[in-house]
Amino acid sequence: MTEPTETEAGKRDQRVRFYQVGSHVVGNRLLDPEQRTVQARMDRSNTLTSGHRACRGCGEALGARYVLDAAMRASEGKLVAANATGCLEVFSTPFPESSWQLPWIHSLFGNAPAVASGVAAALRAKGRDDIRVVGQGGDGGTVDIGFGCLSGMFERNDDVLYVCYDNEAYMNTGVQRSGATPPAARTANTKPIGEHPGNVFGQGKDMPRIAMAHGIPYVATATVAEPHDLERKVEAAMSLRGARYIHVFVPCPLGWGAEPRDTIKLARLVKETGLFPVFEASDGEVTGVSRIRRRTPVEEYLRPQRRYAHLFGEHPRPDIVERLQAIADRNIREYGLLGDGSEEEAGW
Amino acid sequence: MSAKPYAITLDVGSSLANKTGSWREERAVYVDRMPPCNDACPAGENIQAWLYEAEEGEGGYERAWRKLVEDNPLPAVMGRVCYHPCETACNRAQLDEAVGIHSVERFLGDEAIRRGWRLERGAEPSGKRVLVVGAGPSGLSAAYHLTRLGHAVTIHDAGPMAGGMMRFGIPRYRLPRDVLEAEIERILDLGVELELNHKVDDVLEAMREGDFDAAFLAVGAHIGRRAYVPAGEAERIVDAVSLLEGLEEGEKPLLGRRVAVYGGGNTAMDAARTARRLGATDAVVVYRRTRERMPAHDFEVAEAEEEGVMMRWLSTVKHFEDGKLLLERMELDDSGFPQPTGETEELEADSLVLALGQEADLSLLDGVPGIEVADGVVQVGPNMMTGHAGVFAGGDMVPAERTVTVGVGHGKRAARHIDAWLRGGEHEPAPRHELAGFDMLNTWYYSDAPRAEQPRLEAVRRASGFDEVVGGLDESNTLFEARRCLSCGNCFSCDNCYGVCPDNAVIKLGAPGERYEIDLDFCKGCGLCVAECPCGAIEMVPEET
Numbered sequence: 001m002t003e004p005t006e007t008e009a010g011k012r013d014q015r016v017r018f019y020q021v022g023s024h025v026v027g028n029r030l031l032d033p034e035q036r037t038v039q040a041r042m043d044r045s046n047t048l049t050s051g052h053r054a055c056r057g058c059g060e061a062l063g064a065r066y067v068l069d070a071a072m073r074a075s076e077g078k079l080v081a082a083n084a085t086g087c088l089e090v091f092s093t094p095f096p097e098s099s100w101q102l103p104w105i106h107s108l109f110g111n112a113p114a115v116a117s118g119v120a121a122a123l124r125a126k127g128r129d130d131i132r133v134v135g136q137g138g139d140g141g142t143v144d145i146g147f148g149c150l151s152g153m154f155e156r157n158d159d160v161l162y163v164c165y166d167n168e169a170y171m172n173t174g175v176q177r178s179g180a181t182p183p184a185a186r187t188a189n190t191k192p193i194g195e196h197p198g199n200v201f202g203q204g205k206d207m208p209r210i211a212m213a214h215g216i217p218y219v220a221t222a223t224v225a226e227p228h229d230l231e232r233k234v235e236a237a238m239s240l241r242g243a244r245y246i247h248v249f250v251p252c253p254l255g256w257g258a259e260p261r262d263t264i265k266l267a268r269l270v271k272e273t274g275l276f277p278v279f280e281a282s283d284g285e286v287t288g289v290s291r292i293r294r295r296t297p298v299e300e301y302l303r304p305q306r307r308y309a310h311l312f313g314e315h316p317r318p319d320i321v322e323r324l325q326a327i328a329d330r331n332i333r334e335y336g337l338l339g340d341g342s343e344e345e346a347g348w
Numbered sequence: 349m350s351a352k353p354y355a356i357t358l359d360v361g362s363s364l365a366n367k368t369g370s371w372r373e374e375r376a377v378y379v380d381r382m383p384p385c386n387d388a389c390p391a392g393e394n395i396q397a398w399l400y401e402a403e404e405g406e407g408g409y410e411r412a413w414r415k416l417v418e419d420n421p422l423p424a425v426m427g428r429v430c431y432h433p434c435e436t437a438c439n440r441a442q443l444d445e446a447v448g449i450h451s452v453e454r455f456l457g458d459e460a461i462r463r464g465w466r467l468e469r470g471a472e473p474s475g476k477r478v479l480v481v482g483a484g485p486s487g488l489s490a491a492y493h494l495t496r497l498g499h500a501v502t503i504h505d506a507g508p509m510a511g512g513m514m515r516f517g518i519p520r521y522r523l524p525r526d527v528l529e530a531e532i533e534r535i536l537d538l539g540v541e542l543e544l545n546h547k548v549d550d551v552l553e554a555m556r557e558g559d560f561d562a563a564f565l566a567v568g569a570h571i572g573r574r575a576y577v578p579a580g581e582a583e584r585i586v587d588a589v590s591l592l593e594g595l596e597e598g599e600k601p602l603l604g605r606r607v608a609v610y611g612g613g614n615t616a617m618d619a620a621r622t623a624r625r626l627g628a629t630d631a632v633v634v635y636r637r638t639r640e641r642m643p644a645h646d647f648e649v650a651e652a653e654e655e656g657v658m659m660r661w662l663s664t665v666k667h668f669e670d671g672k673l674l675l676e677r678m679e680l681d682d683s684g685f686p687q688p689t690g691e692t693e694e695l696e697a698d699s700l701v702l703a704l705g706q707e708a709d710l711s712l713l714d715g716v717p718g719i720e721v722a723d724g725v726v727q728v729g730p731n732m733m734t735g736h737a738g739v740f741a742g743g744d745m746v747p748a749e750r751t752v753t754v755g756v757g758h759g760k761r762a763a764r765h766i767d768a769w770l771r772g773g774e775h776e777p778a779p780r781h782e783l784a785g786f787d788m789l790n791t792w793y794y795s796d797a798p799r800a801e802q803p804r805l806e807a808v809r810r811a812s813g814f815d816e817v818v819g820g821l822d823e824s825n826t827l828f829e830a831r832r833c834l835s836c837g838n839c840f841s842c843d844n845c846y847g848v849c850p851d852n853a854v855i856k857l858g859a860p861g862e863r864y865e866i867d868l869d870f871c872k873g874c875g876l877c878v879a880e881c882p883c884g885a886i887e888m889v890p891e892e893t
Contacts, residue, residue: 049364
C-alpha cells in the first residue's frame with residue numbers, strides 16, 4: 001500500500017526485493033549477473049561435456065557438472081579430480097574417450113578418497129597449494145566400498161573436497177542395494193516380496209552424519225533441484241582447507257523406475273517431504289538448514305518411482321508408507337525443516 | 349609386436365565424438381504460446397510483452413509504454429476504466445491472485461504523461477484521407493492507428509469536447525479529466541484534425557465534401573432508453589446519460605435529497621454514486637432482479653455500497669407521484685426471469701433517474717445504400733466494414749459489448765482493415781498461437797507474492813466531491829506487481845533449460861532475450877528442459893524418423 005506520509009528515506013528502505021522467480025531458477029535476467037548461478041554463465045567450464053553415455057535424464061551427470069563447474073570457478077580452473085569406479089566413471093570415460101575437461105584420475109571402486117589424499121600430498125610436497133583436489137564417487141563407492149579410505153581422509157583432515165553423488169544403489173552393476181538405499185525400496189537384491197518387501201527398515205548409513213562425527217571443517221547436503229544452494233555450498237567448501245564433504249542427492253531414472261523428465265522434480269520432492277534434509281555443518285555442528293517451502297506428503301515423492309510400486313498397486317501397503325512418512329516427520333523435527341514459510345526463510 | 353602396451357596405442361579423444369543425439373525418440377522444441385491475458389484483451393494489447401519490459405524497472409518503463417501504445421494509445425485511461433478481462437483470465441489467479449495488470453498499465457500511462465513521452469507517426473504519408481465520426485475511444489483509437497499507418501485523418505464530433513463516453517459517461521471520480529485530456533492531446537499532436545460541434549448528418553455527403561477516401565463511424569450510443577413510468581406533473585424524472593452529460597457540460601442538476609435510480613448496470617451505479625456526490629442523502633438503486641444477475645461489475649457495486657448507496661433488489665417502478673415511488677416486488681421464475689407478485693411498497697424520492705441502457709443515433713446513415721441495421725446497431729463484417737464499401741464502423745454503434753476497451757480494439761482493427769482497403773489489399777491477422785494453460789506451467793519456480801492493492805479514498809471524502817476514488821500504485825509496488833507476471837507460454841530467459849540439461853545440449857545464444865537452441869547432436873530427448881521450464885515455452889515432439 002502507498003503511504004503518502006512516508007519519507008523518501010523510508011521509501012528507499014522498502015525497495016522491491018522481489019525478482020519474479022528469485023533464485024529458484026538457474027539464471028534470472030532481473031538479478032545481477034553475479035547473483036545468477038555458474039550454470040547460467042555462457043563461459044561455464046562444462047567440466048563434464050557432451051557425448052557422455054549417461055542415461056536420459058541422469059541426475060548424477062547433472063550433479064557432477066554442477067559441482068565441478070562451481071569448483072572450477074572457485075579454484076580459477078586449477079582443479080584435479082580423483083574418481084571412484086561407478087556409473088560416473090563408466091559413462092564418462094570409455095577409453096580412449098573422455099568427457100572430462102579437467103585433470104582427472106581413475107581409481108578403483110574403493111580407493112578414490114585415498115587417491116585424492118595422495119594427490120593432495122604430492123601437490124603439497126611440490127609446493128603447489130594453488131591446485132585444489134576433489135575426490136568423487138557414487139554412494140556405493142563412498143558409503144560402502146570406499147568407506148575406510150574416506151574415514152581415514154577425514155581423520156587426517158587431508159586437504160580434499162570429497163563429493164558423494166547419492167543415487168541410493170549400485171546402478172552401474174545392475175541396481176543392487178547399497179548402504180544408502182532407503183527402506184522399502186526395491187533393488188535387484190531387495191525384492192518386493194513377502195511381509196517386508198524391498199529394503200529393510202534400519203539405520204542404513206547416514207554418511208553426512210558420519211562425516212560430521214569426524215569433526216571435519218565442512219559437511220553439507222544438497223540436491224540437483226537447487227543449483228543456487230549447491231553452488232554456494234561448493235564455494236563455501238572451496239574457501240576452506242582440510243577435509244570437506246558434500247553429499248548430493250541425484251535421482252536415477254533407470255534404477256528408480258522413474259521418468260527421465262522427473263529427475264529434478266524428484267530431487268525437489270525429496271527435500272520438500274523431509275525425507276532428505278538439506279543442511280550444512282561446520283566442525284561437526286549443524287549451522288544451517290534449507291527449510292521446506294511447500295510441505296508435501298511422502299506419497300507424492302514415492303508414487304512416480306517404480307521401486308516403490310509395491311506400496312501402491314493391487315495390494316497397497318499404507319502401513320509402510322506411514323513408516324516412511326514417520327522418517328520424514330522425524331527429520332523435520334530433528335533438523336527444524338519447517339520455517340515460517342516466507343521467502344526469506346527459503347533463502348532467496 | 350608393438351613395443352607399447354595396448355592401452356596407450358590409442359589416442360585419447362573427447363566424448364564429443366559420440367553423438368548421443370542418435371538415442372533420441374522425442375525432441376524438445378521451443379514454442380511461443382498465447383498468454384491468457386493477451387488472449388482476453390479486447391484491445392489486442394501484447395500485455396505480457398509490456399510487462400516484460402516493465403519488470404526491468406526504471407529503464408524499462410518507457411520501453412513498456414512504447415510497446416503498450418503500439419496497440420492502445422490510451423493507457424492512463426485504460427488502467428482506470430477497463431474492466432480488465434485480462435485479469436479474469438490471468439493464470440496467476442490459480443496460484444494466488446491475478447496480476448494487477450491494470451494498475452501497472454495505469455502507472456505507465458501516468459508516467460508517460462508526467463514525463464511527456466510523445467507518440468510516433470510511423471509510416472510514410474499515403475496521400476489518403478480518412479474521415480472519423482466520433483471522438484470517443486473507438487474513433488480516437490482508429491484516428492491514431494490510421495495516422496501511424498500514414499493516412500491523413502479528420503475527426504468530426506457532435507459534442508463540445510472530445511472523449512465521447514469517456515467524458516460524458518464515466519464520472520470524474522473514476523477518470524480525472526486532466527488524464528483524459530492529456531492522452532487525447534497526445535493523439536491530436538500526431539497531426540489528427542479534430543472538429544468539435546460538428547455533427548455529421550449524412551456520411552456520404554460529408555465524405556464528398558471533405559474529399560475523404562474512407563470513413564470510420566464511431567458515434568457511440570448516447571440516447572438514454574426511456575421507460576414509461578406513470579407520474580405526476582411535478583415529479584422529476586431524468587435519464588442517467590443526460591444527467592452525467594449535463595454535469596460534464598457544467599450544469600448543476602437538482603436531484604433533491606432522496607434520489608432513486610432505476611436500472612442495474614454500471615451506468616446505474618455511476619448515476620447513484622454521482623447523486624451522492626451532488627448532495628443526496630439517500631441514493632437508492634431499484635433493480636428488478638438480484639445482485640447476482642445484475643449486469644454491473646462487482647467492484648462498482650461494492651464501491652457504491654461503500655459510499656452509502658442502497659440497493660432495492662427485485663423491484664420495479666409502477667408509479668411516481670407526490671414524492672413517492674410505488675414499487676412492485678418481483679420474484680425470479682425458474683428461468684431466472686423476474687415476474688410480478690402484486691405486492692407493492694412505497695419509497696420516498698425527490699427524483700427518479702432512469703438508467704435502462706442506451707441507444708445509438710444512426711441518422712447519419714439514413715439512405716446510405718447497403719447499410720444493414722439490426723437491433724438498433726449497424727452490422728459490420730469481420731473487417732469492420734459496413735455493407736457500404738469504404739464505410740467502416742465500430743464501438744457502441746455495432747454489435748458488441750459496450751466498453752471503452754472494446755471500442756479501442758474496434759478502432760485498431762478497423763484501422764488495419766481500412767489501411768489494407770485503401771491500398772487495395774486485405775489485412776490478414778496473424779495466426780493465433782496455442783493458448784498457454786495453467787497446466788503447462790511449472791509454478792514451483794515463481795516466488796510467493798500476494799497482489800499489491802491500490803489505495804482508496806476514504807468513503808467520507810468520496811461523498812463530498814469528485815476526487816478520484818482509486819489511487820495508483822507507487823513505483824516500487826508497480827515493479828512488484830509487474831514482476832508477479834508468470835510470462836505464460838513465452839521464454840523470459842530464466843536459464844533453466846540451459847542449466848538442467850544433463851547433456852549440455854542446450855545452447856545459450858546470448859544475453860537475456862536472445863534465447864536458446866537445442867543441440868540435436870547431443871540431446872537425448874529426456875524432457876527435463878520441458879518439465880523444468882517455468883512458463884511452458886518448450887514442448888516435446890516425436891522425433892522424425
